[in-house]
Amino acid sequence: MNIKKTLSIAVASTLASVSYAETLRVASWLPPTNPMNEIVIPAWGKAISEATDGRIDVEIVYGLGHPKTMWNLVEDGIVDVSYSYHGYVPGRFELPQVVEQPGLGANAEAASYALWNTYDKYFADSGEFDGLKLLALFTHGHGQIHSNFPVNSLDDLKDKKIRIGGGVQSILAEELQVTTVGAPAPKVYEMMQQGVIDGAFLPTGEQKILRLSEVTKYLTVFPDGMYMGSFSMFMSPYVFEDLSQKDQEAINRISGLSLSTLAGAAWDKADVTGVESAEENGVQVTILADGDDLVKQLNTKLADVADVWVKAADAKGYQGEEALQYLRDTAQQYTEQHGG
Template sequence: MMSFKKNLLWAVCGASVFVSGMSAAAATTTLHVATWLPPTSAQNAVVWPTWKEWVETATEGRVEVVIENYTGSPKTIFDAVEDGVFDAGFSVNAYIPGRFKLASVAEIPGEITDAEVGSVALWRTYEAYFKADQEFRGLHLLALFVHGPGQLNTTFPVNSLEDLKGKKMRVGGGLVNVLAERLGVTPISAPAPKSYELMQQGVVDGTFLPAEQQKTLRLSEVTTDLVLFPKGLYTTAFSIVMNPDSFEGLSKKDQEAIMSVSGEKLSRLAGAAWGKADDEGILEAKASGVNVVYLSKEDALVKDMDELEKGIDQEWINSVSDRKVDANAALAYFRKNVSELSQ
C-alpha cells in the first residue's frame, strides 16, 4: 500500500503513471526511483537506464521504472525510501554513520583496485556473511557496489605526506575518515556533490574522491592537482535499496523477475560503470590543465602511504564487533573473492 506521504508527493509534483508507449500501457506498477547525481554520472548515464530496461523486460512490461531527480541531501535518501516517499534509490552507506557498518569491509585501503571486482566481492560477502545481521532491516537491498579507487583531488601539489598535514580536506565518512586522521588533515565532512562548492569557495584545500569526479562533479574546474595512487587510497560502499512494502506489493513473479536483474548482476553493472568512468575523469582533468600525477608502487609517497594504512583492516574488524558476524572470516572471504575475480 502506497503511503499517504508518497501519494501527497506525487500529487504535488504532478506525477502520473499514465505514459505513452506499448510497454508503459501494459504496466500495472510504477516504481519511482530517487537519484541525486548529475546526468553525466555513471549512475544516471548507465546504471539506472540499464536497470530500468532490465526490469521492464524481465517483468514483460508489468513494472515500469521512472527515474526521479532527488533534490534533497543524499544523506536522506535511505529515509525517503524507507518511508515510502520513493520506491527505490541509492546512496553512500557512510552518510548514515553507524547504520551500515558491515559493507565497509570494501572500504579498507589497498583491498580493491577495480570497482567491478570490489562490487561483486562485496555482494558475495554480504550474501555469505552479512545478510543474517539484518543491517538493512526497513529496506529491501537490491545491490551493493563501490566506486573506483579514491584519489587526491587538491588545490596544491602533493610530493610527500607532510604536504597534507593541516590541510582542509573534504571527507565523506567511513574508513576514509580513519585515513584522514592518520594523515593529520583537517577533515570537513560533506556529501560528494558539495566538493565543487567547498573547493571553489576555499573552504577546503581538496577532497578525497575517485578520478571520475573530475568530470561528473566538474572538479577539473577547481582542482590544480590530481594525484593517482596505483591502488588508490580507499573506496566507498554504496547501497541500492527498495521500499519493502513496494517490493512486497508486487506479485511473486515480478519480485523474482526484479531480483533476477538485481543482486550480483546489478552490483557488477554499477561497479563496472563507475570504474570505467575514472578514465573519462582523468581525460577531463588533463584537458582542463590539471596536473595529473601517476604514482608507482616504487614512489616514496606510495610507500609512506602504504605504511600509514597498515592496521585499518583491524579498525574495521573492531568497528563491527557489535554485529552478529565473524568479521575475520568475512574479511578473508572478501579478500578471496577479490583475488579470484582479479585473475
C-alpha cells in the first residue's frame, strides 16, 4: 500500500476516535473568592464532566457586565449559563422572593431546598423563566448589618446611608427608615472605603469574600438574620436542546434540587469564615440572641413585611400565604432531618 495513503488512513482513523468536549461558558459577576466560583460551579462542572464521560466541560468567565444583565447574556447566546440575584431586576422575578421574607428561621441550605420545592409546587407555570432553562434556585445566608457605626437600637439606623440590593431589602429599608443606596454587592468595598455609604445589608460571608473586614467597624448579627436573598442559575434552552438525550439527562440529574441545596450550603460555610475574618481584623462583632432587646425590636418592626410579598403573589393568581407557609414548613423539616 502507498505510504501516503497508509498515513492518511491512520490520521483519519485517529481523528475519528477523538472526542472533543463541549464547553459550557458560565458568566460570573462575583469575585473568584465567592462560594459560587470557588465551590458551586466547579463542583457542578466536575459532576457534569464525570456524568458525560468528559463530553461536557464547564468554564467560568468574568467581567461581562452588571449582574442584572446576566439573564440577557444567556438569552442572547453570549454565554451558555449564568446566575444572578433577583432583586437586581425589579418586577421580573417576584415569586422566588418568597424565600427572602423575614421569619424563616432556617439556614441557606434548608432555605434553598425549600425554595426549589416551593417554586416547583406552586409557581412552575408562572412563565418567569420563559426563554431560559432553570437550573437552580437558592439563597445566600442571613442578611446582617455591616456598618461604620454601632447599632444598639433600631433608632441608630434612621437616616443612615445603607447599601441595599433590592428585593425584600427595599421594604426593610423603608421600615427601618434608612436612606437607601442601590448597588451590586461587589461595589460595597469601594463605597464603604470612600464614605459613600454608612453601612450595608449583606450576609456575614462578605466580611471575607468582599474584604469588608478592611472597611467595616461593626458587624451586627441577628440569630435568624434580617432577610434572605434569592438567586437563580439558568442555561440557554437552545444549547441544552442541542445536547444528546443522555447528556441532557445528566445535567438534569445534577442540577435542580441537588444544585440548589449545594449552593445554599456553600453560602452557609462562607458565613462562618466571614465572622472569623471580621474578628481577626478587629471588627467589633455583636452576636445577638433571641431574647435581646434589639432582636425583639427587629421582630416587631418586620412582623408584617411578608404581607407585601403575599399580596403580590395573590395578585398574580397564586396562593401566597399557602406557598409561604409551605416554604417555611419544608425548611423546618429539612433542618430537623439534617441539622443547621
